[in-house]
Amino acid sequence: MYRTHTNGELRASNSNEKVTLSGWVQKTRNKGFMIWVDLRDRYGITQLIFDEERTSKEVMAIASKLGREFVIQVNGTVIVRESKNVNIPTGDIEILVSEVTILNESLTPPFTIENETDGGEDLRMKYRYLDIRRKPVRENLIFRHKVTMAVRNYLSEKGFVEIETPYLIKSTPEGARDFVVPSRMNAGQFYALPQSPQTFKQLLMVGGMDKYFQIVKCFRDEDLRADRQPEFTQIDCEMAFVEQEDILQTFECLTRHLLKEINGAEVAEFPRMTYDEAMKKYGNDKPDIRFGMEFGELNEVAQHKEFNVFNQAELVVGIAVPGGNVYTRKDIDNLIDWVKRPQIGALGMVYCRCNEDGSYKSSVDKFYDEQDLAKWASVTGAKAGDLICVLSGNTSKVRAQLSALRMEFAERLGLRKATEFAPLWVVDFPLLEWDEETQRYHAMHHPFTSPKPGQLALLATDPGAVKANAYDLVLNGNEIGGGSIRIHDKKTQALMFDYLGFTPEEAKAQFGFLMDAFQYGAPPHGGIAFGLDRLVAILGGQETIRDFIAFPKNNSGRDVMIDAPAPIDEAQLKELSLQLNLKS
């Protein structure tokens, strides 16, 4: 037996017990006549002591050559320490070692195995197995496990059944790009890895399973933006015989349960906001409502003077930055540079100081008088000591720009507190969104989303105005879940495919099985999917999903530890009836 106890469990009450421990050498202190070793495992650190008066020469000799990250096993006696270490739970005791065995040696690790390491991201990813030995990474993985267990037990108790859907499915050109898998047994044909189990969970509803969930890997072959992974994990859920309200209630309860169970946070009923309202108030369909700085639309109070920049703008919109009047001219110039960066793309920024004495001072004083500026303050809710920042231009662009600026201020002002949780339902999403590139409408959620009752006719006359039974759950400015009530009759689904530019043949080839299924008594149904990686990161009070994934890929989709992807044998290609077609 390699151990009687872990390195996290011995206490003063175990005094005088003979124990066997195993673990890694975290560090050693060698005074010659006495050697201390911090022995580490997943559960904690226990101090070992080797003492020339009480330890044999042979054991002292081995102890003196232990290096960092050596794996050792020791036999010894628990003794109460003279100088206790209050920073660790085992700090009251140490082990007087009688025997030591080196189970495995270690080269000097390429970075320090400490809470704060000297290893950069690349090195840590290459040696991820060493990175995982670090407490913060290890704790994140254990945290993720706790969250998934809580989700599974909650849903299971509520009558949901976890059902595994297939990973080798069929490629559909709609939506993001699929990863495909050549079939050897069916030459020239390919499976696709699922972007989500969408159609399968709908078929389970047709199959009467009525409350389904699955924590499942999904795959998207996208050009990776920061903090996106080609494979990611979803909590995928679907219910039959439900309306939107049933879904919102059910998953609000799940989320509230998680916040309570995992974070000890009591959260009241989640506020709801329409998509239109979210865009108008926050310029964003996933607003962080832990803080204010709501948008104030200024067209009425800013387009009556000679300032053409505003007069020609579709939207003039501002926010009041609390206490922002302390910013110097230089600070503000930096802010203006910040909004003009290509990532944000504003052409400029107008600002107005709200002085403590109630007066105003703006960057456009030659156009606007105190009375005008007082109205701006009123519309944006600015108080004395605040700074009003105003952007103008095309509505959707300027909203996105001001939203980015609002988040930047929140970051700088420390308003995005990791321990505070502000969930929000955003509802009534548009059914379709216009795609400039292809010059046609795309499904905003996906082509299985049902329009709001009675709005089907609008599709012919004003497609962009049609609202969907679609909803997102937003937490602290992140979309953590999204879903919709689905279409469940063949006619509406065929109509939808038609509007989305599918020929009847294409629709049949790709989704014929689903439309067939709708003919055999499909119940009304809907669902939601949560991004588990993101959810866990937010509950864990962190930003980066990679920190909650055991073996993440980098921004080129590579696993630098195992060095994948990699070339395969010519014979393998041949078996798959494929050959490479590399551009020179």
Place this chain on the structure above:
Amino acid sequence: MYRTHTNGELRASNSNEKVTLSGWVQKTRNKGFMIWVDLRDRYGITQLIFDEERTSKEVMAIASKLGREFVIQVNGTVIVRESKNVNIPTGDIEILVSEVTILNESLTPPFTIENETDGGEDLRMKYRYLDIRRKPVRENLIFRHKVTMAVRNYLSEKGFVEIETPYLIKSTPEGARDFVVPSRMNAGQFYALPQSPQTFKQLLMVGGMDKYFQIVKCFRDEDLRADRQPEFTQIDCEMAFVEQEDILQTFECLTRHLLKEINGAEVAEFPRMTYDEAMKKYGNDKPDIRFGMEFGELNEVAQHKEFNVFNQAELVVGIAVPGGNVYTRKDIDNLIDWVKRPQIGALGMVYCRCNEDGSYKSSVDKFYDEQDLAKWASVTGAKAGDLICVLSGNTSKVRAQLSALRMEFAERLGLRKATEFAPLWVVDFPLLEWDEETQRYHAMHHPFTSPKPGQLALLATDPGAVKANAYDLVLNGNEIGGGSIRIHDKKTQALMFDYLGFTPEEAKAQFGFLMDAFQYGAPPHGGIAFGLDRLVAILGGQETIRDFIAFPKNNSGRDVMIDAPAPIDEAQLKELSLQLNLKS
């Protein structure tokens, strides 16, 4: 709201309550003045009644046109039935319907949605969403969920952490064939789908995670034998600082827990048997020990006469079939034909009747006398009334043949009782097995399995004799789990790759990351993986894993419902830097 109750929950105590129910029309009986409808959902069946004296004309009219599998919603009142149906839990009541809404119509389903359906396998798979409406299929999926929840909760309580390992990994030519995934972003390179998370779980051990599990999909591109799936699910487990005994104890407890929790079966300590013993006694490394018929090796008592078939055989081996003396000459001829089929491949079979009067009558009476045959009976344990069946030839072949015959008898004699559970550890597997085709040794378990202590040197002189720290968990004649203690030092691992015919370059290219990891303080570790599909089927008392998979593939690896795999666009291929290379 679509329903106040499910169709499985109303009882006489709900009498007079106004309820709303939704579900599928299981069947209707129309007497003109009265119509009964069985309304079905996942939870059960509730009888609806429409009665021209108490139901409006409009509602009667709708009720009269309801077809099988229509989806309807009804409002009504719970009334106690005059003639109760004791076969269903809701049989005491019915719903007097006041309102009915057809939520969706249904074409006549291609097979009956009944426990015993008229649909064949192909039709059921094509319309799997209808098949899932059938109670046996639905119950199997719910059963699977129950098993996985029990596994997860048990392991989680024991300190195991479920950690997701990547699905897009690297192809390795060792072992079964990989499914590969072309990388668009890394032209000419491929990911592979994991055959198991083997190397990742070992890296987690190196990373100090010490108790890992994962219920995870794995992939093997094999020519599919009956009841194999290209994607299958494993309960994958690994522990650090353990010896074989720790693993056996831990997972014996898990299995015993499942048998108790899921099947209510109390099972004593699992017997253990070496691989050699299993082969000798049962001709099989996964013997079904719910019944006897152990092999008796007859070389000593059958090779002393003039019967050359036996004299030239490497092994003469028999079993005593209990009560087998009732078989007629014709029955026995059929058995002989059975063992001579190409699937079994025996050249013939010798038999010996053990008569009730204590005399013997064999098919080789001209060579063997009563005294000889009495010895056969003694060795095989045959009693009066039994039939001794004897095969001879090459040891490994004849063992496989007699094992098949033993299983066939067990089947015919009804000895394989689905409700009886006989687990067994088979231990001390050989490290290597000889592969006739490639004329070299392959790893029997996998190349990461450690040889028994002290047997490393044997590799050079008698590789086939080296035993491994490898074990299988067998349940009712099925391998439900298998694992090993792993190699955890670079030198031994390199030696193993060398013996397996890897050049140092190949070993480094494919498993360099693992051998690197072993240099940084890898702890001793080992694990086990259970085949979930098989485990669930056996616990469910059934044979076919397909019945416990929501959307299985057929024997050509096709999903006939969604019609996958399928060709992909030329543009998609081009993006992946591939072109087809089809043989004409």
